[in-house]
Amino acid sequence: MPERVHVRFDGESTPVEAGQIQDVDNTKDHKSKKRKRGHVDETVLSRLEVTPSKVLVQGPQIPPEKDAKTFQSVTARVNKSHHQLNQRSQTQNSTPESWKKPNGMTHKLAQSPLKAKADALWPLRKSLPVWSLAQEIRQGLREKDVMLLVGETGSGKSTQVPQILTTESWCNSRSVTLKNSEKTVCVGGCIAITEPRRVAAITLARRVAEEMGTPLGSSSPASKVGYSVRFDNSTSPCTKIKFLTEGMLLQEMLRDPWLKSYSAVIVDEVHERGVNVDLILGFMRNMTTGGFEGRGRVPLKVVVMSATAEIERLENFFEEGYLAMSKGLGLEQSVTGDSDNESEWSGISDSVQRNPHVPAQHKANTISDGLDHSPRGESSSVIGYKLGQANGDEPHNLSNPNGKERNKSLSHVTKCHIEGRQHPVTVHYTSEPVQDWVDAALRTIFQIHHKEPMPGDILVFLTGQETVESLESLVTEYALSLSRDVPKMLVLPLFAALPQTAQQRVFQPAPPRTRKIILATNIAETSVTVSGVRFVIDCGKAKIKQFRSRIGLDSLLVKPISKSAAIQRKGRAGREAPGQCYRLYTEASYHEMQQNNTPEILRCDLSHAILTMKARGVDDIINFPFLDQPSRDALEKALLQLYQLGALTDSGTINETGTQMAKLPLTVSLGRVLIAAAEPEFNCVSEVIDIISCLSVENIFLNLASEEKKEEVESARRELYRREGDHLTLLTTVQAYAAENSDRKAWAERHFISHRAMQAVTDVRKQLRAQHQQAQILRQEATPHQLTSERATTLVKCFLKGFKMNTARLMPDGSYKTVVGNQTVAIHPSSGLFGKKVEAIMYNEFVFTTKSYARGVSAVQMDWVGEAMGV
DNA sequence: GAGCACTGC
Secondary structure, eight states: OOHHHHTTTOOSSOTTTTSSEEEEOOOTTSTTSOOOTTOOOHHHHHHHHHOOOOOOOOOOOOOOOOOOOOHHHHHHHHHHHHHHHHHHHHHOOOOOTTOOOGGGOOGGGTTSHHHHHHHHHHHHHHTSGGGGGHHHHHHHHHHOSEEEEEEOTTSOHHHHHHHHHTTSGGGSOEEEEOTTOOOEEEEOOEEEEEESSHHHHHHHHHHHHHHHTOOBGGGOTTOOEEEEETTEEEOOTTOOEEEEEHHHHHHHHHHOTTOTTEEEEEEOOGGGOOHHHHHHHHHHHHHHTTTTGGGTTOOOEEEEEESSSTHHHHHHHHHHHHHHHHHHHTTTSOOTTOHHHHHHHHSOOHHHHTOOOOGGGOOSSOOOOSSOOSOOOHHHHHHHHHHTOOOTTOTTSSBOTTSOBOOSSSOOEEEEEEOOOOOOEEEEEESSOOSOHHHHHHHHHHHHHHHSOSSOEEEEEOSSHHHHHHHHHHHHHHHHTOOTTSOEEEEEEEOTTSOHHHHHGGGSOOOTTEEEEEEEOTHHHHTOOOTTEEEEEEOSEEEEEEEETTTTEEEEEEEEOOHHHHHHHHHTTSSSSOEEEEEEEEHHHHHHSOSSOOOGGGSSOOHHHHHHHHHTTOOOOTTSOOSSOOOHHHHHHHHHHHHHTTOBOTTSOBOHHHHHHHHSSSOHHHHHHHHHHTSTTTOOHHHHHHHHHHHTSSOOBOOOOOHHHHHHHHHHHGGGOOTTBHHHHHHHHHHHHHHOOSOHHHHHHHTTBOHHHHHHHHHHHHHHHHHHHHTTSSOTTOOOOOOOHHHHHHHHHHHHHHHTTSEEEEOTTSOEEETTTOOEEEEOTTSTTTTOOOSEEEEEEEEESSSEEEEEEEEEOHHHHHHHHTO
């Protein structure tokens, strides 16, 4: 073994005392502490997390967790489950009487293969922790409209909660006549459950369909379980449980702000706090405190599920809305007097439809968008009071429909806590801060490999592709010199840009006497579950994207992770057996970490989110109920951008252009370009769709590190290259790819282009084309324009409609300075214009990594920029 | 001279 590796963490003789690493017992996730239900004691958790001791925790034999989340792991897990089932059914054949199967499942029904499978899965399901709380969950939602559910990993909440609720009577669809409307409409009947990722939505739907013994999605009209994600909608008329991505639910809200097809919305994985989930929470709060007028007063039940314990903030969030509403009612002080408003609101006029938001608008002196100086929105704040009114049969009355007493408090929120199933993980910290954590990770890997028995793979969390690759070569190098009596090592990198086939290697079992060493980015924290891991090495850092609204610049910097991310990483070691987590930082630095990840809404460009809100009738952005309120600066910057793009009127309300933009699955700038493309001046929809499809997908050009390859790559791509810039180069690439009819994969490989990315481009392109054909903006067989230089100019000018703010001009010293803001910016090395000097540039993205870069660059002329800006 | 992770009728 090489000397370097031996040095500090040498665990062979004196593993703990002499090393830098301290042992810390962590029984946090284990059953040793019985916690009060519905309440998470965070201080207890964090204290346990770091109490020094060396207790060997012996947990009961715990089955592997069954919370199916990823494609890769699902099949394996299902198979495993079946194996276990077979073993179980031999030993414990009888199902206790007390366990009544839902959905009328009995052994006698187990004739069809589907039912047989569902039956087989049943004992496993009922052993999930969540089932012991099934009755509590049902009862809670009979009484209240909002439930907050903390469920630790492996509790089965995502798969079981919808099934637990689907048999409830409030879940049946009802025919209601909307006030002041002749129409009778159907409300409810389906449960929506949102997931942050497509794979999660699809695999959970597949799993739940199996458990319920029903075909999945659109495969049969009788299917009860379906899913809806972008490019893939699989539901039937009978769908009772529908998994969707957060974006899809928001999209549905554009068509029906009252979500009339649903009886309940379950918001899963709220702790991840993407922008979309924050918007959904705001809309849900408005809806549950609004009296459900647009749904014929049929309540919408909302279940908010989270793995971490920000539950009190969520509770306050929902209670606040409710209290604001009750205060608005005055409860004793009737506001019924104004019957004009009553009639205005009981109808389901268009304006009502577009105004599901309500009580947040109390503060009458609202609305200063930074744009708007005219009074507006008052009507809706009046409406806010009206909607919350309690009239005998109102859902928010103090007695529930069954006549049972509601909770004496005004609360409309109930809480529930489900224990997880996580094996204990021992945490080790370094005693000194680590400077070079690639080196530290290397030492730790070899220490573990020598000290710890097999099996037990190692998962290392690093910051990015670069560190993954450098550690990969180091480990591989040292692994060569391992003596023969030590098990072999298999080093596997894992990051998003890695081709799918290379990613798949991580899920394949290691050869005998071999330990897998997985070197991963953040991707392994949430998106991908690797089985077999018993050791985690955590560098405590991650690359985090932060938007600086002042200068409109995205930065991507290495920063310390949060405590909850550290806990999440640690948990990856304890999914199948007790594990160990080596933190390459001191215990003190752990305590300095912030508690939770900064929600995305506080660190991203808000223009798209605000457009989304405006399109759903929320005009008063400042008073929208945000779980975390973005800075006024960020909100104003986004409003200004939307205004400059021509999506808002002078008074800040959404106009026709904005409404169209909101319907497009694109960033606001790209959406604006696409709308411009249909104008007679440009008339280039087809080409713009091709370019936009590329820009809204990960980089299609593979970057091969080695120098020798560089020239080969360049010559292979020469035919695609356009000197006008990256936009036109993308266009020729898409067109060449689309024209390739024999073997597109081979074509992509020949040109060093990511086939996976091109497939994504094709999906987006297909979707946008279909949308435009449907709207008769694009004709099916429009003959493609020849790409003359005049045409190229037209295309670039069209892009300036959305990117006029993303321009920079050449300075005498050869650098570029932004036209707005006068910031220095360099052309990114990945650009075809890298190293070139042109009068001015337009860029797709402005990011700060090691310095300020413009990515996706085309040459423009200053008078075009002036023209676009209307100067 | 360089690429955290997700997502969208």
